[in-house]
Amino acid sequence: MSKALLYDSTACIGCKQCEQACATQNHLEYNDAIAGEEYQSAHKLTTVVTRGNKFMRRLCMNCADPSCASVCPVGALTKTALGPVTYDASKCMGCRYCMVACPFSVPKYEWGKLFPKVQKCVMCPDRVAQGKPTACAEICPTGATKFGERDELVAEARQRIRDNPGKYVDHIYGLEEVGGTSVLLLSPVPFETFGYRTDIAKDPLPMLTYRILSHIPRLPEPLVLRVVAGLGSLDSVVRASQRELESVEGVGTVRAREIREGLRRLQEHNLVDRYLQL
Ligand code: SF4
Ligand code: SF4
Ligand code: SF4
Numbered sequence: 001m002s003k004a005l006l007y008d009s010t011a012c013i014g015c016k017q018c019e020q021a022c023a024t025q026n027h028l029e030y031n032d033a034i035a036g037e038e039y040q041s042a043h044k045l046t047t048v049v050t051r052g053n054k055f056m057r058r059l060c061m062n063c064a065d066p067s068c069a070s071v072c073p074v075g076a077l078t079k080t081a082l083g084p085v086t087y088d089a090s091k092c093m094g095c096r097y098c099m100v101a102c103p104f105s106v107p108k109y110e111w112g113k114l115f116p117k118v119q120k121c122v123m124c125p126d127r128v129a130q131g132k133p134t135a136c137a138e139i140c141p142t143g144a145t146k147f148g149e150r151d152e153l154v155a156e157a158r159q160r161i162r163d164n165p166g167k168y169v170d171h172i173y174g175l176e177e178v179g180g181t182s183v184l185l186l187s188p189v190p191f192e193t194f195g196y197r198t199d200i201a202k203d204p205l206p207m208l209t210y211r212i213l214s215h216i217p218r219l220p221e222p223l224v225l226r227v228v229a230g231l232g233s234l235d236s237v238v239r240a241s242q243r244e245l246e247s248v249e250g251v252g253t254v255r256a257r258e259i260r261e262g263l264r265r266l267q268e269h270n271l272v273d274r275y276l277q278l
Contacts, residue, residue, distance in 0.1 A: 002064075003083040003128055004150035004182040005137060006157055010167060012055040012144035014048055018136035022046045022059075025124060025135035042108040042119040046136060049194050054187075056194035057145065059136075060085065060106045060121040061174055061181035065204035068098035068107060068120075076118075083150065083182040084123035092118055103178055103200055123182060150182060157186055171198075179204035 016035055023030035028043050038049050039058075046059035062085045069077035069085060076091040077098055098107045098118060110116035124134040132138070133147035140146075146153065157172045173191050174181035177200050185191070191198055 002081065002150045002182065003123075003147065004062075004153050004184055005123070005134060006146045006148070006153040006184045006186070007057050008144050008146070008157075008160065008186045009054060009056050010186065010188050011142045012048070012057070013142055014050055014055040015141065016048050017139045017141065018057065018145055019044065019046055019048060021135040021139035022121070025127075040106060040108060040120075042110045042117075045119060045121040051189075051193050054189055054193070056185070056187060056191075056196075058194070059183060060123070061104055061177075061183045062121070062123045063178050063204075064180040064182065065178070067101035067103060067178070067204075071097040071101040073097065080125060082125070082128050084125040084128055085120075085182075086122050086125050087118060087120065089117040103197070150184075153184055157184055160186060173198075176202045178202075 019035060020030050022028075022045050023034070026045060028045070034044055037044055038047055040047055046057060049056045049058055062079075062083055064079070066077065066079050066085045069075075069079055072092075073095060074091045074093055076088045076093075078086050078088070080086055094109075094116065096107075096109055096118070099105075099109065107118045107120045109118055124132075124136075127134060134145075137145045137147035146156075154172065154175060157175075161168045161170055161172070168186050168188055169190055171187075171191065173185035173187070173196060174183050179202070185196070187194070
């Protein structure tokens with residue numbers, strides 16, 4: 001059974017103990033200055049956003065069908081059966097495709113470090129595998145962040161909305177977004193108030209970017225090295241990959257066609273531009 005987190009904004013008192021517990025769990029520094037930062041970053045994997053007297057958590061949604069994992073050329077990101085989307089720094093080659101592909105702009109890069117990693121909430125996989133709640137759920141003094149079986153949490157969220165007319169917007173965020181996520185959110189005000197997109201697709205997104213990016217590891221070594229060396233331009237890598245694939249007798253044509261289609265869809269969704277801005 002897949003696990004999940006249910007965060008109920010109406011029960012949250014903004015104490016930020018979840019932030020602190022997350023930092024401890026992930027061996028990250030936490031102090032007053034960091035507590036004051038309202039955005040996710042390489043050193044802050046979850047944040048409690050305040051709007052007036054309302055609070056909302058931001059963290060990786062640990063999607064059921066994560067785009068970040070589907071585009072990772074080396075399999076550094078993995079969706080586990082229990083729910084967490086994990087990250088293996090030893091596999092990561094720093095291409096940062098995951099940062100482009102994530103519909104929630106979650107993964108962050110440790111730009112200031114000599115050996116940088118991607119950082120995101122990985123839903124405390126070691127704790128979850130041991131049958132424990134995530135650190136943020138365990139510490140939460142009000143039960144605003146609750147850990148459990150996803151199916152049961154969905155039923156509970158529906159019941160809370162049903163039993164409390166007018167208390168919540170009629171929307172469990174994460175129930176359907178991008179095919180469903182392992183983080184479910186309830187809010188008394190529209191989710192856009194806290195920067196959550198509600199125009200997001202209900203279907204999983206991975207195929208949008210998969211076709212192009214998944215070909216990278218199968219490309220000839222010089223191209224992989226170019227990718228590792230810095231990815232100055234995704235566009236140029238794609239064009240180079242088209243040329244190189246076309247030169248491969250037999251399989252080149254099919255792969256090149258897939259890559260062109262991938263590029264067209266990436267450009268359609270402005271993802272190449274987003275990548276170059278990272
Ligand atoms: S929210 Fe983004 S980083 Fe997190 S699992 Fe989904 S696609 Fe990956
Ligand atoms: S699930 Fe774990 S890694 Fe994610 S925000 Fe909570 S404590 Fe941090
Ligand atoms: S620990 Fe619980 S009550 Fe405190 S800010 Fe986090 S979610 Fe809200």
